[in-house]
Amino acid sequence: MSLHVQELSFGARLKHRARVVVDSFKRNPTMLFGVAVLLLMAGLAFLAPWLGLPDPMQQSPRDRLQSPSPDALFGTDMYGRDLLSRVLHGGQVSLVVGLTVAALATSFGLAIGLVSGFVRSVDAVIMRLMDALMSIPSILLAIALVALWGSSVPNVILALTIPEIPRVVRLVRSVVLMLRDQLYVQAAIACGTSTPRILVRHILPNTIPPLIVQATYICAQAVIFEAYLSFVGAGTPPEIPSWGNIMAEGRMFFFQSVGIILYPGAFLALTVFAINTFGDGLRDSLDPRMQRRV
Amino acid sequence: MAATAPANAESVLKIVPHADLRNVDPIWTTAYITRNHGYLVFDTLFALDENLEVQPQMAAGHAVSEDGLTYTITLRDGLTFHDGSAVTAEDVVASLKRWGARDGMGQKLMGVTASLEAADDKTVVLTLSESYGLVLQSLGKISSNVPFIMPKRLAETDPNAQVEEIIGSGPFKFVADEWQPGNQVVYEKFEEYVPREEPASYAAGGKVAKVDRVEWRYIPDAATASQALLAGEVDYYEQPAVDLLPMIQSDPSIKVETVDPLGTQGVIRFNFKYPPFDNKKARQAAMWAVQQADYMYSIMGDPAYFEEFCGAYFMCGGPYETDIGSEALREKDIEKAKALLAESGYDGREVLILDPTDIPVAHGQSLVTAQALREIGMNVKLVAMDWATMTSRRAVREAPEDGGWNIFPTWWLAADQLNPVTNISVAASGGNAWFGWPENQKIEDLRNAFAKETDAAKQMEIIEELQAELYDFVPYIPTGQYYQPTAFRDNVNGVLEAPVPFFWNISVE
């Protein structure tokens, strides 16, 4: 099923895939919805500083816990900060964390996975390490790492990246192992093509589609886990408005002003939902195996 | 294994305490939660009553020699430890000595003590080397560290290590098997306890246990805890957040009372060892940059629960209240603050403010301070952590960039802040002082003079001179005086008004 794809040139393959993606948008309106929501969220988050909203950090203790009004559409939090402004700005942290974790985890995972799959001598060691890492529940590991390193955005990103790496490694390694035995790879090896070249030329391109799909899930998970970390008190520094922080600080007031959790919660859920539907759509288009299923 | 259900006849008082009980030795730690635990389990020789006078508690009475140097204290009859042994003067002596090694006021007392001995089973003799005005105030100290009396075998534990077992002679027994740190602490009524005849009054008077079991259920989430109270899953919520009170009060079966009439003082503490706050001008700049109302609205919200302004280092409403020197705190003057900061030679270096995010009272103070210092051009970094982590971080004496700090927030009960001897955050003895380690000989001299002075008018003169010096030196910023409400269901009767939550005298229907 996938062989005919590999026979094409790299450029043609890209074109082919791009067409597949465009087609799948047509066939799959929810994916379009996902992308639209995601772009909207990113736009709101990164353009928030220019939307004429109050500074998200500006306290005004006497105007605390105001209900929504034309001046403050979502009301204010317990330090009198504008909730709408905080929620919109909060998207920045969540999206940056999500995207960076996805990028880092897939890059590291890809590199390790390629080595592990192709260099048999280190495979056993790497995979035992990965198994061990995987057996530690990722959220616990991340909480422990942030608590020990101190709370900052880079630390949160790193702490969320590390537990994700083994899953990527496994994925990449399984693709590599499958491809190694394919005739054309064997042929390349027989021709004396260098290992790095084989990896880059023949193996790497085939790992990309499942990796992209995996990356969307990692991104979605990282956005949620960032909120979990903040919720238990081991997240990004609390003065930075991130969705997790806003909810963590506001949990005390949930029963009086439901919005303080519900607004950031809805933004977060919608974003993650969008990333997930986007990922599902991508999977349906990019992963030939899944294409057969749906 | 977990607790089995108490028999039907047992009455249980279920309490949400303000914090998790992590250490059980009230001499070893000053934590308020451990002090409250201590009052259930242990008894004291003397105790403070609601007129802030010291009354005998375990003591039947005492006599002072004519030269004022020898105190002879007799124990009352019927005192028994939870392990069945009788309380003797030996136990008292050992306990006071251990307390004297840890507690600030205890150390001062031991510094003027020539000998502390048991004359017989019932009699303790304390001999001073010089006259000292605060002997009974020390022995009847109401807040941390309270001179609780333990059996001699436990009191002989190294003061720097925790006792291995919790055996006291107080109205309740600590049930060690059911203690689950982070979750619950259980106490059972001690049947052999003989309360005094007098009615309960603060820590003094008859400590009558009116329930069979006291259960502390630690619920860290304030919203969940108040829901538990509303649902009747617990009876007594020690420190509900003021913001949650309207919701709690909407239920007529719940009473909200300010149990501690003396109040609490918010504290922003500087590190005197490192720039910029090693310089007096920088601390003064900070004081001009802030105002109490900002703090109080942030942490308490409802003005019914705080003073609009309190300029007294030794608490408003206390015997040593004065507002001498408090202009900087009363007004906010950004320009003046900037000028003072420039005079201090501030070089734009990073200022680390510790930010315990799990305690709203502390977190709010950190945020308000950060904003104010940024306004006057300081380069502020908030370092988020939980309270427990902060209590170890603040002890770090290294430079801020090496794991130390510049500012941390906390609070003290009036019971601790009422006079310059118990108020350890004004102590300025350098390396031995409370975290921040300020050094100021004038302040120390005035504190010592106060301790030795027995005339009230002269004491007040000393206080005025001291407070003027304090506002110039700024050992900490008093961020305001507020009153912590307590909420309990209407099946709970007999809650005592006191600066410490006491659980005797309370019955449950």
Added chain:
Amino acid sequence: MYAYIIRRLIATIPIMAIVAVFVFMLLHLSPGDPAAIIAGDFATEEQIIKIREQLGLNDPLYIQFGSWLVNLLQGDMGQSIYSGLPVTKLIGQRLEPTLMLTLCTMLIAITLAIPLGVIAAWKVGTWIDRMVMTLAVFGFSVPVFVIGYLLILGGSRTLGWFPVQGYTSILESVPGFLSHIALPALTLGAVYMALIARMTRATMLEVLNEDYVRTAYAKGLATRKVLVKHALKNAMVPISTTIGLGVALLIGGVVVTESVFAIPGLGRLTVDAVLRTDYPVIQGVILVFSFTYVLLNLLIDLSYVLFDPRIRY
């Protein structure tokens, strides 16, 4: 079979060893001084140094690790820095709520999610399928604590059907246990249900295209019988793998759920310990969690025999 079990058990040893080394190094190479914590508020430098010596914190790392490991193998995980209680006792106190919460969640999730997945696969492409799948993606997307708070708001505060917080041991009172566990289990189950339902649907779709299923239909067997007896049984291997791997997700959720509902379980113990850098407790809990996870997945591997007679070990 036994040889396989033994081989697999032996294979977990290096994994656990790596976890142990990893956790130990992580904690010992991080800033923070347990001695300062133990010494308390007013300790002098000397006292801290003395405690550090008593704890052996000045020894080279490998010696510290060695003595920790020797104790560990004897079942001694050390003592909490704060309460001084043995770590094994602390874990023991907290085991039941977490275990029961996890089991109940798995039970609810599996009994709800597998039928949903099967129906979605059966009615593939219809609105039923789309609804189930959208719900599943929502299950992935809404943070556990938001679900938890919404359930408290609805189930406890508005309806008053369930207690707000806490835990009652099943040994103490079965109705009490059930009412306490219901909302947390539902909360925690959302993600897990989403995971299982999606996997069930995907595998079922694959299996439903297999020849033997078509044959079964052709034979005129009732749809229900085909779905359950032929298709689902064959789909169970990947589904149970997902159930096993999903436990990692559950454990993450446990931490948050226990915090929302104030359940005194291992999750809260861990968070408390981590936030207070209570090293021995963190080490102990992570080891217990990892060991459980590894063991559970071993059990699930072995359970394949039940579903697929072709698999022999």
